[in-house]
Amino acid sequence: MATRGLDALAEHRRGLWRYLRVLGCDDATADDLVQEVFVVALRRAGFDASDPAAAFAFLRTTARHLWLKSRRRRVAEREVEEGDRVWDARCDGDGGSYVAALRHCVGTLPERSRSLLEATYRDGDGRAAAAQRFAMSADGIKSALRRLRAFLHDCIAQRIAEERR
């Protein structure tokens, strides 16, 4: 299994991380659980990574279980179910199409809006820093980000619907 198994598993890394984030993991926990899921898969004698869809289904189930286990019931089943519902509705397979749709939508934004997203999600600027950078008030940044996110949600949904047509 070793090398090919790891190679095949690595292809699912991003998708699994996205899925765990949707369930409610923070970034670092999602990173750790991805590693744990892979360890489970590698130790499982009959695990077959050659069929990507089946492999991802197995990894997803394992990730869900490990997330619930790690929270020791501090996360409600219905929250996880909601995460699963959103994942199934929005993401084909590993969620790559969702990210691709987002990339497309970001590409259609005006330069200033893109810069605001970069400042927030790439550079980690808080509202105060972004307000100074864009010569706006902190509330103005909050509203602008809320509008941008609403636009991106709609744009992604439309893009995915077009793709599926």
Add this chain to the structure above:
Amino acid sequence: MTAMGRSAAEERLLDAALAEVFGRPLAAATSAWSAQRARWLAAALVLLGVAAVLGALLARVPTAPAPVQEPEELPLPLQQTARDLAELQRMPATTQNIAVQFWPVPEAELLRLRAVRKLTIVRISATEQDSDVQTLAPLCRLPALTDLELDTGVPWSLEPLRGCAQLRSLLICYRQLSAVEAERLVAIPRLRELRLRSVDLDLGFVRGLAPMPLEHFVAHWCFGFDAEAQRALASIRSLRSFEILTAPPGQVPGKHPEPLDRDAFAAICALPNLREVALRGTGHVPVGELLDLLPLGLESLSVVDELSKSDVLGLRRLGHLRQLTLWQQRDDDAVAELVGALRLRSFEGMVTPTTMTALAAQPDLLSVGIAWRSGLDLSLLPNLPALRRVVLFGPLLGSVQPGASGPPTEALEPLRRCRQLQSVRLVCRGLDAAAVQAVLREGIVVEIIDDPRQL
């Protein structure tokens, strides 16, 4: 639910995707500390005594710590060539990457080589020129075969390849390709990569590929791959990578392959999954016009054509690029500025001190491939914390100057201090592997390639 009527899970999905799109690096095996790890602490303390003993033992062998998972796919071992059956019989059963200069191989011998992942058929004997429907059938008995190169004009039917259950990548050369061949390829269950070299194809062939979930398409010197056929390729929505080698009209005498059509390339670049582009020669002038079409989400780019300074700097907009191959002879400062604006995992190209300084600041760089120049200083490479592989291209390829040489072994001395380095590949003649190994740390695999076909 949020004020906009969306659930928290939907907002988290958008957050995760935004983190990815704006460059959040996915953690490697050695990810940041988190609460999740805290519960391992107790077990770790128990194991501390054992670890101390093991540590003392390992300290005697100064090898780099192996990560739990390699962040990228490990390359195949160097190809082994068998010129005749006797040479093939001497190869161990564990050989993974073989080129055979004869075909067919006796079936018993083929079945012995059950570990073969990549097989290249370089030549066929004159007596085997007659078309035979089943000549390629024994290949399907190689259980690990994922990569097949028919590196010669094999006349045999591709039909038996449908039985190769693991085959993912196929190279076809010197052959007429039409809708019939496309049908054969579509029937290969796991085929995802198609590499064509010096083939004569028609529109029916490219259209015939549509039902296949093709991910990688390579067209080197393909005749008939005109604007219409290129546009047909853009209908394959699963396409992840595209590579082309062609020439401008009139540059080569006689029949020449068609240039890359700007509109067709725009359609290919608009494909939702496209992440890798290699332009080994486009025939399109100026090439900068094509670079403007590259999608923002591109992760790998290889350009062989000489670019203007503004073309190079224009690539800074591709913030997701992780693999860059740029064989620029001039405008070194622009290349350095471009490298400084990206977060690369792999770089290949000409390097001068300015570029080397920019490369040395790349925290995620796993692999560098650089052209050796006399006096090139490798002393900055140990600054790269993640560096796994180094390739040095000596004066082997292109015009070989008599007396030209690769790096002197003492120039490789800094590589000894690269803590994670696993392999050094030297593409040049006249080097002694043992002498190179003596300069490097134990555990670093040294490969010397003196035949370009092994690349």
